[in-house]
Amino acid sequence: MRVLHLTTEFPPVIYGGLGTATGGLVKALVTAGVEVAVLLVGPTAGSGYGEFKPLPGDAGARRRRSGGVTIFEVSWFQDLDIITRIVAGWRADIVHLHTFWLWPIAQAIRDRLGIPLVYTVHSLDRAEYEIGAGPPQCVGQWDQQEAVIYGADRIISLTGSERLLLMDYCPGVAAQIRVIGNGIDDIADSKRPKRGGEHAPVVLFSGRFVDRKGIHELMEAIAIVLAETPTVRFVLAGGHRDCTAADMEAWLLPPCLHHRRAQIKFTGWLTSRQMDEYYRSADVLVVPSWYEPFGMVVLEGMIHGLAVAASAVGGPAEILRGGETGLLFPPRDAPALAHAILRLTNDAPLRARIARAGAQDVRENWLWSRVVEKMRGVYAEMI
Numbered sequence: 001m002r003v004l005h006l007t008t009e010f011p012p013v014i015y016g017g018l019g020t021a022t023g024g025l026v027k028a029l030v031t032a033g034v035e036v037a038v039l040l041v042g043p044t045a046g047s048g049y050g051e052f053k054p055l056p057g058d059a060g061a062r063r064r065r066s067g068g069v070t071i072f073e074v075s076w077f078q079d080l081d082i083i084t085r086i087v088a089g090w091r092a093d094i095v096h097l098h099t100f101w102l103w104p105i106a107q108a109i110r111d112r113l114g115i116p117l118v119y120t121v122h123s124l125d126r127a128e129y130e131i132g133a134g135p136p137q138c139v140g141q142w143d144q145q146e147a148v149i150y151g152a153d154r155i156i157s158l159t160g161s162e163r164l165l166l167m168d169y170c171p172g173v174a175a176q177i178r179v180i181g182n183g184i185d186d187i188a189d190s191k192r193p194k195r196g197g198e199h200a201p202v203v204l205f206s207g208r209f210v211d212r213k214g215i216h217e218l219m220e221a222i223a224i225v226l227a228e229t230p231t232v233r234f235v236l237a238g239g240h241r242d243c244t245a246a247d248m249e250a251w252l253l254p255p256c257l258h259h260r261r262a263q264i265k266f267t268g269w270l271t272s273r274q275m276d277e278y279y280r281s282a283d284v285l286v287v288p289s290w291y292e293p294f295g296m297v298v299l300e301g302m303i304h305g306l307a308v309a310a311s312a313v314g315g316p317a318e319i320l321r322g323g324e325t326g327l328l329f330p331p332r333d334a335p336a337l338a339h340a341i342l343r344l345t346n347d348a349p350l351r352a353r354i355a356r357a358g359a360q361d362v363r364e365n366w367l368w369s370r371v372v373e374k375m376r377g378v379y380a381e382m383i
Helices: 017-031 080-088 100-113 125-130 137-151 160-169 215-228 245-252 255-263 272-281 296-303 314-319 334-346 348-365 368-382
Strands: 002-007 035-041 062-066 069-074 094-097 117-121 154-157 177-179 202-208 233-239 264-268 284-287 307-311 327-329
Touching: 002 017, 002 100, 017 035, 017 296, 017 368, 035 080, 035 100, 069 080, 080 100, 094 100, 100 117, 100 137, 117 137, 117 368, 125 137, 125 160, 137 160, 154 160, 154 368, 160 177, 160 314, 202 215, 202 272, 202 296, 215 255, 215 334, 233 245, 233 272, 245 264, 255 264, 272 296, 284 296, 284 334, 296 307, 296 314, 296 348, 307 314, 307 334, 307 348, 327 334, 334 348
Parallel strands: 002 035, 002 094, 035 069, 094 117, 117 154, 154 177, 202 233, 202 284, 233 264, 284 307, 307 327
Antiparallel strands: 062 069
16 A cells, blocks of 8 residues: 655644644554655745755656655646656555645646545635634635545545534535544653642643634633732743744733733744643643644643643544543633633642543544554545
8 A cells, every 4th residue: 555645744844733743644654554655845845854946847856765754845836747757656556635735736646647535634724714713815715625625535534523514515525524533642751840739830822823723812811810820820832933932922912911921931933842841841731722623732732641621622622521631611711711721720639630531541542553544444445
């Protein structure tokens, strides 16, 4: 079985959850004995591997091996015939698309090489706009994503709730949908520091600072929490890739919290290794999203032994069992978010119990070694 993955992100070229999820899946497939290649497309496709300068013809493409994976790097500006010829010699059995922007390339490869196409819907742009208050371009891009959904031989939905949205937005595709979530690699030793009873709990947020991530509700909740328990500390990791921590603080921190600056840390954009350090030093992870197709951050918090509090939407609502492996609260509800944070920060035994249960659950149900077998089953259907 030989599978060609098409993506705009693949480690170390990562801009968000897409790169993390695609990298994890590909690594797990290799471990499971599947032959895998990655077609990495973009104007900065080679940025993680050294200088990349597109040239006329196929001279601007590059083929290399890394971790048992064949990686083809091509520019946005190369001709479809050239890209098809570059990958044709690898003789894939299946093409697996992860970014709908690459639909013309995926369609050309599928049609000209006569192989089936699988498309993973990492996020629905229509839902990004309607539920997550995303920018207007989400509406403009929906026609192309809709074309991919109708054109794919199999559609991977990350959650049951996303499957329902797909069936609502694109009538007639139910038979092509398979629900397979993302996974995570295990951590042998998270090396969490030992803390005494006087330790002030640390609450972590990780993600982009956009409306649909619930960032504004989080700021309201922080004010409520610190008014009641002023020792709690907050770390806000991420934001926007091209902005500094100081930029994020100046933009987001409301005047009512200026006197609490010592309790609220903005980190700026972090590498995955830097992010691991913050996971190890935190106690609680908050995920206050309005729309969350899956939520890799939830698995990351669980595997690192944090107690997770998340909005009862999408992926978090399907990953977490409320009151057992995490706390769930209504989206867009700052007081409810604050209440969940206070429950976990003020009740150390509850926090420890939920963290232990979450870590056990993620190891039993969400490791890539388990998830990848479901994906192999979809590939087997196609072949």
